[in-house]
Amino acid sequence: MSVEEISNQVIFEVRPYTMVPPENLAQTIKLTIDAIEAGRQGDLVECGTWKGGSSFAMLLAQRYRFGRILKPIWMFDSFQGLPPADERDGPLALQYQQDTNAPGYYDNCSAPIDEVRVAIEAFGFSPAEAIVVPGWFNETIPTHRETLQRSGIAVMRVDCDWYESVSYVLNELAPWISEEGAIILDDYYAWDGCARATHDYLSKNSLGWRIRSMDKFYGAWMIRRDHRIGDL
Numbered sequence: 001m002s003v004e005e006i007s008n009q010v011i012f013e014v015r016p017y018t019m020v021p022p023e024n025l026a027q028t029i030k031l032t033i034d035a036i037e038a039g040r041q042g043d044l045v046e047c048g049t050w051k052g053g054s055s056f057a058m059l060l061a062q063r064y065r066f067g068r069i070l071k072p073i074w075m076f077d078s079f080q081g082l083p084p085a086d087e088r089d090g091p092l093a094l095q096y097q098q099d100t101n102a103p104g105y106y107d108n109c110s111a112p113i114d115e116v117r118v119a120i121e122a123f124g125f126s127p128a129e130a131i132v133v134p135g136w137f138n139e140t141i142p143t144h145r146e147t148l149q150r151s152g153i154a155v156m157r158v159d160c161d162w163y164e165s166v167s168y169v170l171n172e173l174a175p176w177i178s179e180e181g182a183i184i185l186d187d188y189y190a191w192d193g194c195a196r197a198t199h200d201y202l203s204k205n206s207l208g209w210r211i212r213s214m215d216k217f218y219g220a221w222m223i224r225r226d227h228r229i230g231d232l
Contacts, residue, residue: 003033006064010057017119018053019106020159023215024186028054028157029061031182031221035154036062036070041178042152044073047137047169048159048186051111052119052130058155059125069129071154076133076140079116081108083136088163090192109161137165141172152178159186163193170201177224185211188220198222 001009007026018025032044046055055073062069085093099105113134120130133140137160153176158169166187177183187194188211202209209222 001064003030003065006033006061009064010060013060014053014056016053017051017056019050019104020054020186021216021218024184024219025054025057027214027219027221028155028184029057031155031184032058032061032071033065035181036066038180040154040181042071042154042176042181043148044071044155045076045148045153045173046073046157046159047076047141047173048109048157048161048165049075049077049111049116050106050109050159052116054157054159054186055130056119056123056125058157059129060123069125072129072131074131074133074144074148075116076137077111078136079111079113079134081110082161083165085162085191085193086164088193088196089161093162093191093193137168137172141169145172148173149176152176153181154178155182155184157184157186158194159184161187161191161194163197166194166197167201170197174201174224179224179226181224183209183222183224185220185222189213189217 007029010029011022011025044058049055055075058073059069085097156173156177158166160166160169185194185198209224211220211222213220
């Protein structure tokens with residue numbers, strides 16, 4: 001199967017478990033396959049999984065492309081919904097959390113962890129392939145930081161919406177991204193806080209990583225690269 005065929009099949013299979021647009025999922029799948037084919041070191045990480053669809057896509061893509069799962073994914077999520085937004089996240093974010101009857105509210109993006117585990121079993125993923133880490137990031141990431149530092153991170157999806165969460169994840173985990181590894185910024189165009197946290201992290205650390213837009217601006221991504229290479 002071509003990467004495009006794999007992408008179409010995987011997007012169809014994970015649709016019940018994600019709010020992520022197909023364009024974003026397709027880029028996530030491509031970056032995952034690219035990382036493995038390029039031999040980049042590290043596991044996969046998603047911070048903010050909801051029902052697990054994007055994480056499942058990254059695993060299924062491996063299964064279809066390589067016949068087996070070569071890189072596990074760490075699924076960090078509170079499974080209790082989003083923390084409160086603040087002024088850095090912008091007026092639309094504050095409005096989102098106030099309008100609890102809106103069609104896109106999804107109970108403040110909460111997801112029953114038992115349902116996620118049922119889905120993992122239905123897809124046939126082992127606990128070592130889909131590593132579920134429930135709890136708030138500032139409680140769970142420190143517990144696993146040393147493990148991820150040793151293994152490295154080949155691709156990381158940052159899908160945690162607000163400034164504080166995005167900032168925390170970047171500060172704690174971005175240093176362990178492998179050279180040429182990818183950081184996917186799911187909410188870069190959706191919420192002001194994600195964009196601000198990303199810009200602040202790059203500025204604070206004097207990083208020249210380029211932010212690249214996904215099709216139809218359904219998210220963005222960066223490649224960890226210490227300096228510009230040729231025309232790229």
